[in-house]
Each structure stands twice: as C-alpha cells, then as structure tokens.
Amino acid sequence: MSKLQMKGITKSFPGVKALDNVNFFVGDQEVHALIGANGAGKSTLMKILAGAYQGYEGEIIIDDKVCNINSPIDAKNEGVVIVYQEVDTALVPHLTVAENIMMDAIISQDQRLFVNWKSIKTQAKKELQSLGLDINENKLVSDLTLSEKQMVLIGRAVYQKAKFLILDEPTAPLSYEETEKLFEIVNKLKNDGMSIIFISHRLDEIFKISDKITVLRDGTYEGTYDVKDMTIEKLVEKMLGRKLENTFPKHHGEIGEVVFETKNLSGTGGISNVNMTLGKGEIVGLAGLVGGGKTELCKLLFGEGNIYEGEILLEGKKVNPKSPNHAVKSGFALVPEERRKEGILVHESIETNLTLPTLQKYCNGPFMNRSEMRKVSKENIAKVGIKTPNEKQKVAFLSGGNQQKVAIGKWLLSDAKVYIFDEPTKGVDVGSKAEIYSLIAELVKEGNSVIYASCEFSEILGLSDRAYVMYNGTIAKELITKDTNEEELLFYSTGGGQDTRRGGNNAKH
Amino acid sequence: MQNTKQKSKLDIYSFFYKYGTIIVTIVAILFFTITLDNFMRVDNITNIFRSVSIVCLIALAITMSLTVDGFDLSVGAVAGFAAVIAAKIMVIWEMSPVLAIVVPLLVGILIGCINAFLIIKVQISDMLTTLSMMFVLTGVSITFQNGTAIYNYMPLPNNGGIAPGTMHPAYLFIGQGKVMGIPFPVIIMLLVVALVHIFLNYTKYGRYLYMVGGNEEAAKLSGIPTKKYRLLAYVFSGFIAALGGLVLGARLGSGEVNAGATYLMDAVAAAYIGFSVLGIGKANAIGTLLGALLMGILLNGLVMMNFPYYSQDIVKGVVLILGLGLTYYKRRD
C-alpha cells in the first residue's frame, strides 16, 4: 500500500515564486491528474518530487515516512520515476534504443563489469513489445521521431517498475492511437499496483484516464477533486480562475482569391504529389496522425528540405523556396513543431527571440535600434500573454507553454502572407490555447492566410475552414470543415479510402 | 530573511563571475606596480599594449569563429602565411606595399572561404578542418619561402644575386610606426577591437552571428541564412588573422618561418578568457582584449623581474586557472 504526500511545498527561482505552500496527495493505485495553466508550477512540483531540485521548503512523506529527496537517486530509491516533458533532456542520442530503455539495468549495482548485451537487448525488446511498439531496439535514439523518443522513455519508466510514475505531458507528441495505447498501459500499470501522476493540457484525456485531479493555479494549491465530481467547465474555471467561453473564435471573414498553391509537390521526407490551395483570409487545416508527414510538408513549404518535383506558388508566382530565408523573404512564416530545438533560442532573452525574424525592421542601416526593439517586445509580450517578469528574461526560465508563445509571438511581428503553424498548441493550457486561436483568427482577419497542422482533430474542426488530411506523405482527402466530423478525419488519416496498403508499410520504417 | 541572504550570496558569485578575471588582472597590476619601479610608466604601458597587439588580433580572429559556435585553429598559420606573402611581394617580386597589404588580406579572406566551404558544405567538423588547414598552410608557407626567412637584401637561390626589393617603410610602419606616441599596432588593435565590438553588439549582423552560434536550427527557421553568416564568421576570422600577420611581419621586419604558430595557444587562451569576462558568456571583443592584456601584463612584469622563461609559462598557467577559477566557481544555475 503506497501513499505519497507533499506538504507545504514552496520553491522560488530568482524573480519568480514558482510554488507557494502547495499540497499534493496521491493514494494507492490511482491515476492522479495534475493540471494548471502554463507556468502554474506543475513541472516544478514534479521535479521536486523527482529530486531534480534541491532547496525547497516543505516535506515529502511517502508511506508515512518523511523522505529527504535531494537527488534523482533518492527519488528512485523511494520508487518515484519521472518522464520529463522535454524528452531530449532524458535521452542519450548516440546510444541505441535498447541502451536508453535499459539505462537503469546498465547502471544498477547488480550489473556485472561486463555488460550482458544479449540480455539487455532481449529485455528491451520485451519491454517495447509489452508497450505494443514497433521500434528497432538497435536504432540510435538520435534517429528516432519525437513520439518514438517519448515511448522509449515510457518504456524505460515501465522497466524501472516504479511505485509512482510521473508523466509530465506524455501525450503531447502522441497520436490519438498512441495515446490510447498509452492509456492502456497506464491502466495496466495501475492494476499492477502503481500510482501514476499525469500532467496534461488535454482535459478530455484527464477525464478518460484519471481518478483524482489536483489543480494548481499560479503556484498555489487550488484543490484536489474526484474526477466524477468534476466537469470540464468547472475544471477550467478552477485552473484559470475564470470562466472560459468559446474556445474557438468565430471568424467569418471573407475568403478571398487563392494566394497560395502547390502543384504536384514532392520532396524530402517522403512528401509526394501534394496539391493544395489556400485563399486569402483562410485557415486551412492539415490533419493527420503522427508520422503522416505534416511536419515534413510544413518544412518543405518553408524551404527546409529539397523539392524534387512540382511547384509552390505564392500569389500566382512560382516560389519554390530554397531555404527558410528565401521562404521568409517570400512571405512565409513557420511556427515549428519542436520548439526547444527549432522554435526558440533558450539561452537568449525573450526580446532577442521575439525580434529575431524581423530584426531588419528595427535597424537603422546595420545598427539595431534597441529602444524600439524593447518597445515592440513589450507590446508583443502583452499581446501574446507571455507570463514573465520582463522582456529580458531568458526563455529557458519560462514554462513550456510560455516558451511556445514566444515561438508564435516572434512571427506575429513579421509581414508574412502565409503562416504555417505546426502543432502550435502542443503543451499549451486551455486558456492560452484559446488565446493562440484568437491570435490566429486575428491574423486571417487582417487578410493573411494560415496553414494549421495538428493531430488533434477537434482543433481542425474548430478552427479551420477547410482541411486536408495527410496520410503517408501525401494528401489523402480534402474536406470542408463544416461538413465533416472526427470520424471522417480519422478514417482518412489512417489510410481509409486508399487503394493500396503499400504506403502504410513504408511509413513504419 | 533567507531570501536576502541567498540573494547577497548570489551577488558575490555573480560579482566574481563578472569580474574574476578583472580582479586577477588588477591584483597582478598592483603587485607589479609595487614591486617594480618602472612598471607603471607610460612607455611601459604602451609597451604592454604593443606586445599584446598581435596575440589580441589573432585572438579576435578566433573570437569571430567562436560567435557562430565554430572554432578556427588555422589563425596562427594564416597570420604566418600573410607575413610571408607580404615579404615575398615586396622583397622578391618588388611590388608595391599596397599589394603587400592587400594581397595577404585577400588571401586571409580566401582561406576563410575555404574553411567555411569545408565546414558548411562538406560538413567536416570545424576543429578538423582548421587543423588540416593549419598543416597545409604551414607547409605552403615554408615551401613558398624555401625554408628560410624572407628579408631585405637576401641572396636569391641559384646564385641569383641579392633580392631586388626591400620592405617598404609604409609597410614597416604597420608594425613599427607611432602616431602621437602610440604605436601603430596598438592603434590597429584598438580599432579592430572597437569595430568587432560594435559589429557584434550593435548591428544586426552581429546579432545574427550570435543567434547562429546559439541555436543554428532555430536561427535557420527564423529565416536567417545561417550558412551565409557562418561563412561570414570564418571570412572575418581569416581577414583579422591575416591583419595580425601583417602587423607581425612588419614588426619583425621579415617573413619568418613558423612565426605565427607561436601565437595560437596564447590567442586561444585570450579568446576563451574573453568568454567569461563581464559575465557575458559569449565570445566578445572586449573580453578578448582583456584576456590578451592579462597575459601581456604577466609576461611584461615577469620579464622585468628577470624570471626564467619557463617559470613564465608556469605563472601564466596558474594565473589563468586562478582567474578562471574565480570566474567559474559556483556558477551553477
């Protein structure tokens, strides 16, 4: 019978009080959701539990015993294992999947001097199989996709047979199917006697999987609730301290002539024969499961990668961007999927990040106009709603959701005509999601056009005017949003209506 | 209560982080001023500046490559090669001092381009590329000068008589001249420091370089032509190194074999010290200058104190560790 209590936890960072007297109780064999807006302190609380931070106030009691958790090893000894939000921080890129999953076994005291590679590999394979994953255990982790990396980490945690498994936004990079699979695993683990702490911004998931919910707001403890007593609306109110109406803004702008078009576009990443159009003031959804090729297509449009065939037309003129620089100059903007790696410079200030794509604008000749840059940044921070003490804060110190807002905010200053968003709401709380949606709506109202890639069909349905469903690197179907539904999207994005299965096999590579 | 205590503690750390190297420099200056009568004389200070000018220029070249998170080990060899070319142009080929200045600088730029091509296009790692370039250039310089120094009135091979040309005074002025009592190399150095400082901190190009160095992928997806800026960094590196080589050649009054190589390690040290100075945490011009000065001051003081040269090496190493230790210690999160 295991039980975990965190009492009166307070943690400060320079300039920020991340947690203020927070309580958190997890019972035996339960799935406990921890929710809160971006920057509420969820990750911080979990890092404390996992021993990543020293120097906090309050106490942690596990099974009625006060524990001193001051290092990850302490935490592991108490049976607490965490899978972090930022998967790359926990993986060793140049080692194989097997080694990454079995890190603990390799590290454990029982390990003899010579590593028994055979048993490591077979065990890793077993672990992957029990998760229903088809990943070659000899592959290097650096060659994996984001979702695969995530699964490797979950595999590792499962192998460690934790008493308390913390999953910090595990589903963010996962597809619907993979999420289902994960939930199966979570339920299995729970039945095997484990308690799972689960962080997610997808509230519907919370209701599907969890037993209890603890809500944090601005670093304070809001309360713990039984899931059966809650509704999404009530939960949102607790999180944000206010009611949230209309997640998706209604944008009834005129959709003008076609500004953007691709013809038989094929290129790197297995993109083949993509035909799409985009009208002025239109939001076009790019729906599809993970691995469907959305990211690759977005990048190809943005000049990252090579176009083998076909053309990209902007306002009737052939562009075929050769590089992101060329794309930006032509009038494209891209909010990439992997924000930490591609969207922001974590060691730079918010101001530096926000002004980067549009730096020319704040220059007199080659010289930067610092005060102008500061002014613009402040306005942008307010507009996008980034939670920060000031514009000089390093982006590394922002919470995940706020980092995402920086990645979006920097493009709002540009004069792009076509904005490409690749999963921009990943890891973003519902309140901020609504803000991002309305920012997008505003963009199209000003006469810009938006391509919105997402594997969350509710977003596609709520936001877009039209949707393309991607499957295996090509467009499987074009749909008018108001005439379709989630089932149809899912049907096409899993290869429904295709005349051959060949592509499906290839995608598994 | 606890907060303030922690805060003041933090302040001391950040103070050392910012000023550790500077403190060591000041201590060194004070020590020499007290011990040595003539240390704090204007002409000696001028001397120190002049003595660090070449190291500082070569270190600035490294600094440029560091801004894009690269590394240029070929700078010493580029400097040596530039000096040799300049000498050859004037002494052997009897050409004008203008060419003797322009051609080596162009060669420096060309070498920067080749380095950049290999690093960016062929994607060989920066260390290896510039290391290979160092080997090649050293070999080429020595071949180019038949293994001997190039100097005024040198006899030509195969009984070709005496070399027809001489080092032009205008060229020698670069290394030996003075303007209002200030040695010309010092003026060049300070000018380049100022230009690099302004370039890196006040222009968009400098900002781009830093961004490329910070996260190339993110910079690229922000629309920065990252390859162009990495190229730019190596081109600047080659150019500044060649400029350092001209100062070196003009100072020595000849094209010496391998003269540039000696400066590599000192320049690396100066550039790296520059990283930490003032808590900037990025390669920067002022820091590099301070790093070079620290080492110049030590060398000057120790020569005046008549220290054997190998103890100079020890002192240099120990002071580096001390200064950097102060700077880095407890700088976690």
Add this chain to the structure above:
Amino acid sequence: MQNTKQKSKLDIYSFFYKYGTIIVTIVAILFFTITLDNFMRVDNITNIFRSVSIVCLIALAITMSLTVDGFDLSVGAVAGFAAVIAAKIMVIWEMSPVLAIVVPLLVGILIGCINAFLIIKVQISDMLTTLSMMFVLTGVSITFQNGTAIYNYMPLPNNGGIAPGTMHPAYLFIGQGKVMGIPFPVIIMLLVVALVHIFLNYTKYGRYLYMVGGNEEAAKLSGIPTKKYRLLAYVFSGFIAALGGLVLGARLGSGEVNAGATYLMDAVAAAYIGFSVLGIGKANAIGTLLGALLMGILLNGLVMMNFPYYSQDIVKGVVLILGLGLTYYKRRD
C-alpha cells in the same frame, strides 16, 4: 521506384560515411606499394606501427576525454612530463626502473585528477583548464630538468660531475625492445587500444562514460554519478598520456622537454578522425588507431619518397581534408 533510388543513394552516402577514411587509407597504401619497392616490406610495416605508437597512445588519451564530451589539450605536455620524470628518477636520483615507470603513471593520474577537479568542481571549461595545465606542465618540466634533456652521463649543474645513474635497460625496453620481432611500443599500443575498446564497449563503466558524454543531464537523472565518471575519463586520459610519455622517453633514451608537445596536433587529428570512422559517431579506440595509422602511413611513404617535411605537412592536411570530406560530405539526414 523513387524509394529504392533514394535508398541506394543513401547507401552510398552511408558507405562513404562509414568507410571514407578507410578508403583513403587503402588508396594511400596501394599508391605507396606501387610506387615504392620497399614499402610493403615487413620491417617497414613494423616501422609504421612503431612510429604511430606514441601518437596513437596520446590520441587515445584524448579519446577518453572525448567520450565524456570533454577535451584534454594537456596530453602532450603530460607525456613530455612523464618522460622527464622517468629520466630524472633513474639518471639523477639513481632509483629503480620500477619507480621510473610507476611514478610517472601516478603523476599522470594526479594531473588527470587536477584537471577533473578544475573542470568539474570549479567548472572552468575543459579547453581552458587543459590549456592552462599545458602551460603549467611545460614550465614545470623544464624547471624540473633544468633545461632541455636528461640523459645518461649528463654533466650535472654547478660542476657536479657526471650524472650518477643511467636509464635502466628494462625501462628502455619499453621504447626500444622487441618481442618476437614486434616492437614493444606496438604491443603496448595494441594492448591499450584493445583494452580501451573493451572498456568502452563491453563494460558498464564504458557505457557510463558514453552516457555522460551523450547527455550528462539524462545520465545524472538516471542516477549515474556523472562527476565521478567525468573524473574517471580525465584520470584515464592522464594515465594513458603518461604511458605514451614513458614509451616516448624510452624510445628517445632521454627526458626531452617539449618532446610531447609535437604530438598534440597529430593526436587531436587522429582522435577526431576516429570519431567518424565506421560511422560510429562517438570517440572510439579502433577509430583512433586507424586515424593514427593513416597519418603514419602517409608520413612513412612521403619520407621514403624523399618529400621535404613541409610538403609532408601539406599532404597530411590535404589527405585529412579529403578523407574527412568523403566521410562527412552529404551526411545530412
């Protein structure tokens, strides 16, 4: 269709990535075998292996530091220092050859500890720490031996007569001996390569090093005492460098100052080539050996072809670029 085409294209790339350096090595061997009568003789091949043994050992020391994503520039100086200590112990202090072998190795370990302390605890960057250490050690070696070399029957300073001790044959055997026709340095080198290879790939400690090097944060969070293993890497680095120094000293039959410094750049090149060989993408022992051999083969062939050494430098640089260019070109995802 298109898929297969792309696939075969990819295969060629990955083939070059894996085998680029090896191909260049083979081409070089073929070229020399055809051009030179005496190249493919057993004694010449033995010669090549013997000539690379020291570079290879020092490169292996660098390799160790590279596994934890560090860098050890002090290895050359450590090797030189080890040779000097060994000579001093036997020649001046007349102590046993056992001490002359054990003490330098211990000193190597100690230097590794100091480096690690400065890098891990004081958190000075690895480059700067080991650069400073290089300065300090060079200075200390020269001081320690009062000059350039310690050798049998050397005159002592202050008219102290002739040095009492001599280099023990057992010690000299390390550098000059043969076992069944194979030079002892080659045996040591191959042994160390094998040990390092086994250590890195088949023991858990080797894995820890790679894990720390690959992602220190992840390794730490998994409960690996990362500091301990970074320490270990530098200790190994110091130890292997000192071993290289013993071989060097025994081969030269004297303690030479700066004898180690010459090897630094070649060793860096060998270790970096090792990175890419076989597409492993990690610092590794076999790769380092191949890197060292490639350079040894070139040097040997060029000497036999009577190339002046500076052309050797050029060829070395160009071949490095070629081999690495093949390896790296188009290695993008």
Add this chain to the structure above:
Amino acid sequence: QPKESAPEKAEPAATESSEPAKASEATSGNIPAALQGKTIKMALIKEWGTGTHMITHINGVKAEAARYGIELSVIDANNDLTKMAEGIDNAVTNKMDAILISHGKADALTDSVTNALKAGIPVIVFDNDFDVPEEIHKGKLVSLDQYDLMMGLLSQMSLVQELDGKGKVVYNRVANVPPTDKRHRIWEGGILPTYTGIEVINTIDLGTDNPMPKAQTALETILTTTDKIDAVYGVWDEYAKGFYNAIVASGKKIPLYSVDISDQDLAMMQDHPEIWRSSAAVDPTVVGQVQVRLALKALAGEKIPRYYSLKPVLIHVDDLPSKDERRVTMADLAEFYDGWGSTTDFLEDWMLEMEKQQK
C-alpha cells in the same frame, strides 16, 4: 632548437686538428677502386631544416654532393627525434652508402647509428656525438663541431673590447643547451671574473622555441624600463635578430654582439653597423663540404679522424663594406675572411678527378 647543439656525451677534446691532409699531398689522382663506376647514395638527416643557417648547410651538402655526382636524399625531421631515428633506419633499409647527420640527441639515435655502422655505413655527424665502441665503428664515425668555446670567446671579447672593459650589459643565455652552455661557460668563468667592469643588468632566456619574436618583446620591455644599457649580447643569432629589431625600434644606439651568422644577420649588420657590431661564426657551407668529403674518404677506405672542429671566424661589421657600396652575403664573406665559403680540408686529388668525370 638552437642551431648549434653539440656533443652531449663525454666531451670530445675539441681540438682543431693540426694539419689535415692536403690534396696536394695525396698520392695520385686515381679514383679509389671502391668508388669507381659506382653511383654513390648518401642520406642527410637533419633534426630540423628551416632557417637560413640550416638551409645554407643543406645547400653546402647538396652542392658538394652534386660535384661528385652523389645521389643525395635529405630528410628533415622537423624537430621530432623519433622521426630522425626512423630516417636513419630507413637509410639503412634503403642501402645508402653513407649517412650524414646534423644535430639530434645522442640517446635517441645511438641505436640507429650503431645499426648503420654495423652495416658498414660511414656516419658523419655534425654537432652531435655518439658513444660507439671502436670495434663497431671501425673508424667510420666522425663528429664535427663548431668550436663553441672559441665562438663564445671571440664574440664576448669583441664586446669587452668595444666597451673598453666596462658597462651595463643585457646578457642572453639559453640554459642547458650544450652549445650555448659552452659559450656561457666562457662568459661566466672567463670574461666576468677578468673584466670586472662588465655588469649584467638583465639576463634573457626564452628557450629554443621560435625565440625571435619573444626576444624582441622581452628586450623592448627592458629598453623602455631601464635607462642605461651599454651593450646587448646574444648567445644565439635567433635571439640577436629579435634584439636588433627592439634596439632599432627604440631609436637608441646600443651595440649588439652575437654568435652565428646568416644572410639575414648580415643584412641587418649592414643596415645598422652602429648596432650589430659583430658575430662569431662558422660557415655552414664548409660543414657540408667537409661532411661529404669525409664520407667519401671513408668509402674509399682512407683514414679519417674521429673528431674534427671547424674554425670559427669573428665577422665584424667594420671589416665589411658599407651597405651603399654593396650588400654582402654569406657567400661573399670568403673575400674578407680566410676559411670562409670553401675549404680545401680533406679535398683529395681523386675527388677532383671524380668531379671532372661528372662534366
């Protein structure tokens, strides 16, 4: 490395051999049977081969070899002693007829040299010595040196004379390098105790690694911070070049005395005769000539000395024409000094005969 490193082991008695066999005394002009109709191959193995001094030496060897139609291969070890040893090993492997060595350290090379001698290959060594027993070398090993004690004395006396025996001197020594140590021994044990008016106010020692720029910076420091300096002594011309630059830049008129000479040094001397006054030196060309001839004699089976010291000359700027008259190079020095440029030492009639056959 300094240009002159000398024997390291037991000092050879550095006597100047009294009267080397003169060509005229040689019995006949007939080429010895051992050499007749044979292409002779020699290897020159140098510790380093850059700098004017070393290039002059190489050229001396090359020219002399070319005279007799000898195939010469030059191996430059670039300061790497293991490479030098390998060079000697390779020369044995490639069946060279004779091996010429310049510099290097004895201990690192003794094994290789012994092997060469065992294979019956004569070894003619410049500025180094090997402790090889007679029964192995069988009279085919020669050690040449530059007579460093004498060069020290000549250059230092030149300083003493021009200072009238008293003054403040910036002294230069390169400690623990055998040849410069020998020069220093004269200063310490001979000059200073004798001429007590000479006062050393600073000693510069910056090692052997690329010292010219370092020496320049060091002397600049001393010149700016010391008011009265009467003379500067350079124990090795690599230093002297840096000193010269520093003195010229300071605008002062301080005389400079040194050891060794190169074309570059001569140009500097002529440019500022009031600064660089004199330098004691041996012509490296002569070293090369003697090396080749001794090797030939050994091959011919003639007797050769075990030790030989080359006679140094004091090159004084007053002996040379002014720069306006003409520029002087090393090759021209023969006009002003006996024993410079070429020598008849060990030149035999049959060598002249060989030379004739070449044409």
